[in-house]
Amino acid sequence: MEQGPTNPNEPNDVEKKPETPNKGFIRMKTFPFVLLLFGCVFVTALVTALVMSLGADKQVKVAIPERKEFTKLYNVYDEIQNKYFKDVNTNKLMEGAITGMVDSLGDPYSSFMSKKEAEEFDDTISSSFSGVGVEIQEKDGYITVVSPIKNSPAAAAGLRPNDKIVEVDGKSIKGVSSTEATTKIRGKKGTSVTLTISRPGTDKPFDVKIVRDEIPIETVYATINADKIATIQITTFSENTYSELEKALKDMDSKGMKGLVVDLRGNPGGLLDQAVDIASLFLPDGKVVVQEEAKDGTKQVIKSDSSAHDGYKVKVPVTMLIDEGSASASEILAAAASQSGGIKLVGAKSFGKGTVQTAAPLSDGSLLKLTVAKWLTPNGDWIHEKGIKPDVAVALPAYATMAIPDASKTYKEGSFGDDVKTIESMLAALNYKVGKVDGLYDADTTAAVKQFQTASKLKVDGIMTGDTTNALITAIQKHLKDTDPQQQKAVQLVKEQLK
DSSP states (O other): OBOOOOOTTSSOOBBOOBOOTTOOSEEEOOOHHHHHHHHHHHHHHHHHHHHHHHOTTOOOOOOOOOOGGGHHHHHHHHHHHHHOSSOOOHHHHHHHHHHHHHHTTOOTTOEEEOHHHHHHHHHHHTTOOEEOOEEEEEETTEEEEEEEOTTSHHHHTTOOTTOEEEEETTEEOTTOOHHHHHHHHOOOTTOEEEEEEEOTTOSSOEEEEEEOEEOOOOOEEEEEOTTSEEEEEEOOBOTTHHHHHHHHHHHHHHTTOOEEEEEOTTOOOBBHHHHHHHHHHHSOTTOEEEEEEOTTSOEEEEEOOOTTTTOOOOOSOEEEEEOTTOOTHHHHHHHHHHHHHOOEEEESOOOOOOEEEEEEEOTTSOEEEEEEEEEEOTTOOOOTTTOOOOSEEOOOOGGGGSOOOOTTSOBOTTOBSHHHHHHHHHHHHTTOOOSSOSSBOOHHHHHHHHHHHHHTTOOOSSOBOHHHHHHHHHHHHHHHHHHOHHHHHHHHHHHHHHO
């Protein structure tokens, strides 16, 4: 979610909602000490003024807690207030000081948000906001894609996990925070933004123009095949995800579900209470779901418990799909299912986000999001920056990770480059004969495009642009869905359990 793991643009941080035991990835509570701490400078100035006004013969004693470590901050503040050649905004000074302190932690998941940013963050948690629909985080100085959201403009534009966003509307964002990047990327429905993407395996950055839209509220999508094997995709862990999932599961039950594939691919995480409740659907009560380890090494063990709902349990064989876009709360669910439930994981290694954040709303509506703990798997593993390896590794075809060609550009005989190579690869995957896949738009490529245009009932001229490019993108996305090797392997494992 330009969002992002969980700042609305990071892998959704194991976020804890208003404080309840064992719940949430972002604990919501007020930290008044932050306000008091920065208020000391104003109290000091006020007392000094009072002493001066009463005169030297008047003795005024006021007890003020002294924090020597803030002397430097006070001095800088006074220097700016007294000597800077322009009037300054006191609120901006204070927010800048707080931002600087948090940034100095070097933690991409801790951040200070202004009131506006905090409102956007809250929208993300409740699954209702406008933007392009991509989870991001700051990593090694770059804004990196964790995952696009299902059915979002970012997903339709072909953004992939690990893409680096190097520019927004032609302006570099290298070195900016994920919160600042969020502000630049998000916007009103119907407006457009151009992201310059650097993708591993491509020779040079490329531009992707995306029209902002309302990001889908639904987080659960269910289907069932002729063999009565259901697939349920969970796209994020928001406030209503558990209830959506239980409803979908009961619907699949009514249709004769014999087995289940839970698809967590591209799921950047979200609320911990949702992950724990969902894990309780698949585990016997009392099994370890996750452990939280505090700074002092103490651990809080969170166990499965279906009593908070109606006690519903999944009773059919299950496998789960993960990939490099599965982060945070989705990794908690996957690890719990694997280690406490013996459920097989299929796909690719997950993202690797193993920390817990609290979100502390401040009195002016701003927000301090702070990493306060590690989370560990049931076996005590810390998967941070390591990820979870699937039991069965299955790679997607190469064309699935290639940059989608730009429909506004024209490719024809004589064209050369990465986009042409992608076009050739996509056509070849659809069984059109393109000759050698080498990035050269030659006579074989032209002939293949003409065949594709004929089959798609488009103008037949052998040129890839506009409607032809969009039709190719739609066709390859459908082909990948129909032939998805990770999905097929997961279904196969479920069937083997049914024998």
